């Protein structure tokens with residue numbers, strides 16, 4: 001129930017939708033019930049049970065006003081018509097009113113469904129946006145721990161499930177409940193005795209359905225979990241199609257897919273089995289009760305023990321047969337909503353996830369970078385038991401370049417991730433111009449930095465948008481940046497120049513071209529601090545020269561932390577830190593490090609020059 005009302009609250013302001021919805025459904029139900037109660041006069045006419053004396057009695061009552069009950073009003077006018085036009089006239093009158101009331105009932109039904117649809121659409125759109133915007137605020141580490149497909153399916157299919165089930169329960173919860181109440185009132189007004197007899201069944205079926213529902217929720221959770229694994233698998237497969245084909249791994253992937261698909265199938269089947277049980281159960285219960293009423297009520301009528309007329313009794317049965325439908329709809333909606341609730345919980349869980357890296361209250365806004373970044377005895381671990389960085393200290397002064405080198409997995413990229421505060425150190429601290437990174441806003445910190453990552457991160461968009469990337473740069477500025485990045489020429493050679501769309505993750509470009517676009521993006525941002533994670537993928541000499549040139553231009557007059565895989569890049573760095581297994585093992589300038597006899601750097605250097 002808590003989940004449900006939280007989900008509903010995404011359609012704020014609720015009142016604006018719910019009030020007209022409830023109102024129109026109420027009116028629709030009133031006319032819906034009226035249809036059936038009108039059967040009584042109709043049947044009475046057919047069975048010749050209307051006599052002039054009774055009609056006169058109705059007419060002797062005072063003329064109906066707004067306060068009189070609908071039955072009174074109806075009887076009065078019915079009698080009037082009867083007196084004036086006779087039986088056929090009365091028949092026409094009743095039929096006319098039936099048609100009118102069906103018409104009105106359906107007009108209002110339509111209006112209420114429209115309200116419901118717009119309510120639903122709004123709720124789901126807000127929910128989807130909220131979950132997406134909350135998710136992109138989360139810390140980077142969250143995304144390496146969660147499977148992407150899991151996140152995607154929460155934002156797509158889970159939200160969809162919520163939409164379906166909320167809409168169903170909402171319409172059942174209002175429209176059907178009104179209808180049910182209306183019918184019950186009508187039934188009670190015809191015969192209290194029979195109705196009490198019928199109502200006994202409700203707690204019986206209620207208990208049964210409640211047990212079903214609990215089981216169904218577990219199935220639904222299992223099902224959604226399986227579905228997200230499927231989406232993850234799809235994402236990984238389509239993203240890595242080249243490797244899948246190259247290694248002839250289609251069979252392997254297909255097996256994995258089958259396994260997940262089978263799990264999903266079982267969950268869905270078990271859910272459906274239970275769900276489908278609800279409806280035949282309530283139907284059998286309903287018919288059994290009708291039979292009971294026929295027996296009990298029929299014997300009352302036949303033995304003349306009750307003042308129930310045959311016409312009333314038939315109308316009673318007719319209305320009662322209608323009760324089962326909303327009752328069934330309510331129980332179906334209730335059981336169907338379990339899927340939606342399970343999904344809703346998954347969505348809310350994502351919304352409630354707290355970012356491990358957050359601006360603290362009263363965080364200061366950094367001014368322009370003016371002095372130094374100081375990394376002081378920093379240790380870091382992704383998972384508690386395996387430290388990745390141990391006691392790292394260095395200072396990056398304005399205008400200088402520090403290079404990180406070392407063997408793969410040593411922790412270089414991790415150090416680079418700490419500077420823009422993608423992660424917080426486990427111990428130690430990092431200060432920028434004397435301010436601890438945890439005391440300033442992330443936005444003002446990151447605004448100072450340009451980041452070129454180990455893999456070029458591009459989006460399926462135009463080259464222009466990939467370089468401008470959210471900034472309001474003009475075409476001239478983008479072109480200038482591309483020129484400095486040695487990218488202008490190849491961009492102009494593309495079919496649509498800067499407006500060429502580059503495919504998923506820039507798949508239509510070469511590795512070196514992708515890198516130069518990433519560099520152009522950083523040049524355009526023109527940040528005082530640069531963090532470069534040099535790509536490991538080997539480029540041919542020509543391409544490497546272009547990229548290298550672009551990088552050198554990017555680095556001029558900036559403060560740079562560069563992770564270098566080619567030692568040629570860093571011969572002019574002001575300090576080189578050699579990182580191995582999370583520690584700085586050597587530090588100094590290029591020639592100083594080369595002069596160390598048993599040095600790590602010297603070994604790296606001889607390996608590369610072979």
Ligand SMILES: Nc1ncnc2c1ncn2[C@@H]1O[C@H](COP(=O)(O)OP(=O)(O)OP(=O)(O)O)[C@@H](O)[C@H]1O
Nearest residue numbers: 144382383388406407408409410411412413414415
């Ligand atoms: N998101 C992560 N979660 C857990 N462990 C991680 C994560 N990212 C990296 N690691 C681990 O941290 C260690 C350091 O990784 P890092 O990426 O910093 O190495 P690197 O020096 O940049 O290596 P390379 O030269 O290959 O790029 C590795 O042992 C790696 O397995």
Ligand SMILES: [Mg+2]
Nearest residue numbers: 412413414454
């Ligand atoms: Mg790395």
